[in-house]
Amino acid sequence: MSILSAGWQALVDYLTITRVISLAFAFFLSGAISSFMAKNAVMKYFGPRANKGMAYTIASVSGAILAVCSCSVLPMFASIRRKGAGIGPAITFLFAGPAINVLAIIFTFTLISPSIGVARVSASMVVAIVIGLIMSLLYQKTEIQDPNSDMFELPDEKGRKGWQTLLYFIALLGILISGVKHPLITTGFFIVLLVILITCFSKDEILGWCEETWGLTKKIAPLFIVGVFVAGIITAIIPQTIMVKYAGANTIKSNLLASIFGSFMYFATLTEVPIVNSFMALGMNKGPILALLLAGPSLSLPNMLIIGKVMGWKKTSTYIGLVIVLSTIIGLFFGFIMA
Numbered sequence: 137m138s139i140l141s142a143g144w145q146a147l148v149d150y151l152t153i154t155r156v157i158s159l160a161f162a163f164f165l166s167g168a169i170s171s172f173m174a175k176n177a178v179m180k181y182f183g184p185r186a187n188k189g190m191a192y193t194i195a196s197v198s199g200a201i202l203a204v205c206s207c208s209v210l211p212m213f214a215s216i217r218r219k220g221a222g223i224g225p226a227i228t229f230l231f232a233g234p235a236i237n238v239l240a241i242i243f244t245f246t247l248i249s250p251s252i253g254v255a256r257v258s259a260s261m262v263v264a265i266v267i268g269l270i271m272s273l274l275y276q277k278t279e280i281q282d283p284n285s286d287m288f289e290l291p292d293e294k295g296r297k298g299w300q301t302l303l304y305f306i307a308l309l310g311i312l313i314s315g316v317k318h319p320l321i322t323t324g325f326f327i328v329l330l331v332i333l334i335t336c337f338s339k340d341e342i343l344g345w346c347e348e349t350w351g352l353t354k355k356i357a358p359l360f361i362v363g364v365f366v367a368g369i370i371t372a373i374i375p376q377t378i379m380v381k382y383a384g385a386n387t388i389k390s391n392l393l394a395s396i397f398g399s400f401m402y403f404a405t406l407t408e409v410p411i412v413n414s415f416m417a418l419g420m421n422k423g424p425i426l427a428l429l430l431a432g433p434s435l436s437l438p439n440m441l442i443i444g445k446v447m448g449w450k451k452t453s454t455y456i457g458l459v460i461v462l463s464t465i466i467g468l469f470f471g472f473i474m475a
Contacts, residue, residue, distance in 0.1 A: 139372050146368025147361065150410070154316050155246070161312040162242045163357075167349030168308055169200070169238060171341075172301060182221040182229065192268055195228035196261040200238050209233035210439065214446045223447070224272030227455060230443070232264035234433040239356065242312070243409040244429070251474065252422065256429050259466045263430060267458045275451055300336040307332060356406060363407030367414035379418035386423035386471030388464065394424035395463040398432030399456060402439075408432045423471020430463040 182191055213230045217223075234240070236257055245253035310325035333342060383390045403411065408429065416425055435456065444452040 139369050142372035143365040143368040146364050146371070146410075146414075150247075150364050151361075158246065158312065158315050159357075161308070161315070162239055163353050164345075164349050165305075165308045165312055166239050167345055167352055168305065170352065171345045171348045172304075182216050182225045188222075188224075191222065191225040192228055192265050195225045195268065196232045196264045197236065198229050198233055200236050200241070210442050210446075213443075217446055222272065223275055223451070224268040226268075227271045228264045228268030230455075231267055231434045231459065232260055235260035235264065235430065237406075237433070239352075240406055240409060240433065243360075243406055247409050248413050248416065248425075252426060252429070255426050255470050259426065259430055259470070263459075263462045263466060266462060267455065270458060271451070271455065274454060296336045300332060303328065304332045304336070360406045360410070363403075364410040366407070367410040370411065371414045371417055374418055376418050379415060379420050383415070383420045383424040386421045386468060386475060388468060390421060390424045391427045391464040391467040391471070392460070394420075394427040394467060395431045395460045398428040398430070398463070399435040399460055400437050401432065402436040403432050421471055422474045423467040423469075425467075426470045427463045427467025430466060431459055435459055 182195065209230060212233070213226060216229070217226050221229075241253060241257055244256050307325045307329035311322055311329065314321040314325065316322070337345075383394060398408075412420075412425055412428055412432075415428070416422075440452060440456060443455065
């Protein structure tokens with residue numbers, strides 16, 4: 137009973153009114169990204185005729201634009217591979233997609249720390265590009281691509297002006313950042329949002345946005361609540377001495393163990409944030425924490441099986457090895473900086 141009480145207490149401590157309101161705004165922002173960011177405009181940059189520099193850049197930030205998670209990124213990865221995307225940008229997309237999911241980054245900033253949040257975003261982009269480039273150097277000659285594939289062509293789109301959509305996202309982001317701590321600023325952004333919605337968006341678009349937000353909430357919120365509950369239990373049952381012994385110092389061994397653990401364990405969407413936060417409370421060093429946050433979202437044993445079927449086990453083994461090694465190196469480097 138005491139273990140279950142620890143899980144319940146973790147939920148009570150986390151789900152404050154302020155944090156629930158912030159989470160609600162985060163879901164609305166994620167729903168807006170999913171509804172109004174043109175996915176075709178992103179996907180076209182992965183094609184065989186795309187500029188390579190642009191392809192890697194877009195792929196490295198695709199998670200924030202497409203709001204994909206570890207489950208939804210796999211069919212998208214398989215699809216762009218079948219249609220002729222280069223292995224480099226495709227692998228960059230595979231890693232970065234779930235690694236910088238906009239909700240995951242927001243939760244990392246608010247629940248763990250801003251410094252780890254910044255490190256997670258920047259390191260995920262760098263690692264994604266480096267892995268993609270290495271995979272391209274190793275296997276590009278074995279690739280068979282169709283240069284005439286039309287999947288990546290951007291169709292003509294009609295709609296509101298670009299500045300109107302940009303202002304809409306700025307208003308949402310402003311509400312999220314200011315939150316309940318700055319009511320006057322939040323009210324100002326909210327008024328701007330209402331004006332933009334009334335003057336520039338149709339009723340169907342607003343309803344679609346709300347439906348997308350509700351769909352994300354139904355899919356993600358229960359998993360996140362479970363993650364917070366499990367994190368509370370972990371804190372109660374794992375002795376602090378164990379965590380300090382194996383991951384309390386910033387060593388090659390501790391970062392490597394964190395990377396391997398993250399690579400093979402399955403974390404449902406966003407559950408890695410509260411679980412890692414509980415590890416941190418038990419004494420886990422910031423270096424291994426970042427290593428776990430880099431390797432965990434993009435890999436798991438189920439993911440490995442699917443990736444292996446898509447691009448073969450030789451390439452998959454190389455990809456897994458690169459994720460583990462680079463996550464270890466980045467975690468070790470970050471741990472030294474934060475010491």
